[in-house]
Amino acid sequence: MTKRDTSGQITELERGRRYSIRVRLAPDDTHAAWHWSKSRKVYGNKAEATAALVAYKKELEDSQAGRDITVGEYAAAFQSGRKALGKVSPLTLERDQHEIDRITKYLGNVRVTDLDAQTIEDAYLRMSELDGASPDAIHKVHMKLSQIMRKAFLEELVDRNPCDAVEGVRRPKVSPQKRRETRITKEQALAFVRKLRQEPQDGRIVAVWLGVATGLRRGEALALVWDDIDLEHARLRIRKQYGKEKVLKDPKTTKSRRTISIDAQTVEFLTRWRDKQHALFAEAGVSQSSFSPVCSNELCGFLDPDNFSRWRRQFFVKEGLAHYASETTYIDRRGIERTRRTGYVGPNFHALRRAQATLLVAGGVDPKTVQARLGHESLNTTLNIYAEEVGENDRKAADYMGKLLEG
Template sequence: MANRKRGNGEGTIFQRSDGRWSGTIDIGRAANGKRLRRTVYGKTRKAVVEKLQEMQHRKATGTLADAGRMTVGEWLTHWFENIAKPKLRPTTQRSYEGIIRCRIIPQIGHLMLAKLSPVNVQAMQTELSALAPATRVKTHAVLRKALKVALRQGLVIRNVCDAVEPPKGSKPEMQTLTPEQADRLLKAAEGTEYASLIVLAIATGLRQGELFGLQWGDLDLDKGTLRVQRTLIELTAGHEFGPPKSSKGRRSISLPMMAVEALAEHRMQMFAKGCAAADHLVFCDRNGGPLRKSNFARRYYKPLLKAAEVPEVRFHDLRHTSATLMLADGVHPKIVQERLGHSQISLTLDTYSHVLPEMDREAAGTFDRLLKRNA
């Protein structure tokens, strides 16, 4: 039997037969005079009390929305602009805004938020089935995040996305260059405008935005070190600098001599152009401005791949190449994680699991060498 209790100003709170707690509060009356109530749930009574107290405050300040009159589109717009957007990087903001405007709202934006059902979400997935797998996965994820907040605020009684199997995605296929191919690419780049950028990409595994955001003050060529402190973020019009992608993104990296020499030569060229100040970008366009990924790929990177006669790998695959070469040569995965700026070593191991079998065979051979028991 439900255990009903009421605290001062708390609304009605009771413990359900399944052990969870539920709380209900009046939020006013509809135009026809019917009482409007909001219900919240929690694992403990304290959790429900806190949710109801938050609603009481929002009711008093006039910020408690009537879920019965709110559409999915209205909630998504409110959630994105006021809750999600301030926490997102500019590139992610554009991605979320496009998904909400072009994918979700045309399909289910007209439905009432409180009446949204798993059937509606499944129907949306079916309508979007012709889109790329990654787009469908991201669409489901954005809707689920928005409904998670709606659930926390008591606007819905459950997150209907949890009752629908998410679309299956497919990651872009990772391609890496062999040591011989990487060497051909480096030789093809010699004497070109961005030779040192290609060297640095392969030698450090930095993300493209981190490379494009490097400033001369981040380099200490005497010590052979580099500090990653920012990333260049492209906007529709212009650019801005942001923090590195992960919590481990701010990092110091030791440079191989080949990178130090390439950067020293590049700095001499930039010094002659008056572009070697500490706060100036290491890699810039011919006008001294930030590089744009599309222009760089079209005018320099793709022609370079062709000249080197190597597979047409993405620029990001140079990062994968760097990691794969290090792991294959026996560099400890923890060091690889720190150089790449991965938040967790599990990400490094999962991403480059294709290298592990060879490392396992080499580890087995270690005992023969150490104990001098060669077969």
């Protein structure tokens, strides 16, 4: 049964339970005559279907009024909406803003309804030529633009996501050489731990130890206070992270907030450091408390993440884990000869986290336990590490069988 008036239509699909509604629309830029909107299913009784039709009319009127919205305006609204909902971490919002700024720069004045694959491809070409954007950077922009335009499609501003028609934008594969250069193997990790034991303890060395021994992210390690460390029961809690904003904030994801066990060597390492830090704080006239940072700086405060990363790169080079692509000497204004090193080649702090995961996998720890310890939001992240490790073990298995068959 269908009820029609000059502006809307309700069609009964299942008596008293399911209806289809659509709205009569006036001529516009793409339609020369009156036309029907897309149909929409409504579950409920007739009164609910009528109310839904009224709401649908209002929605379409608002949408029609907003058909002139530009990509820049829509992207800004998209970002503001995610921030207001609070379902995305501040760190993710901050990282996404870089891609949104590029989208706004190159596509900001284009109407959402006019955006097509050719316009997008032309924008990517200009990003590459004018900004020097790498294939990886363009891939990140494309993923973010596709997410934004999917929302526009779901809100029925566009009939399809134009990003789906853009070809050739793929995430560049990491070369085998770069993968080797940025990875810390099991053997390197174990040798590195032995060297760490011989280093004079300070907050930076402690942060690196925690990266290897527990797989903490840099921000998680730098955010630890002594109240998070339970040496008696050999465990620590990850409740905060400390990033470049230099404020304590919530962890990256809900699964990042966790409590993990620590080994006896780490308990001994942290106990020695706590005692040493107590003495250092006393010399500076500061009282060590449960809220003192574990990875403290020379001023008894939290380590600056950027300064720590600069030190960490130099430390990795000193320990043979990395090198600089270029070294040049020069004379400064005071006549002192100095060395400028550029082009760091080697692992970052996150590589310690991956090394921890690889060591756990090699030790036969199951994927769910590894996921929980590292705070991986998705099990797939953990399983990818397993797949890599299984590949290595498979070669060892084949070599072992070859030796057996020789006899």
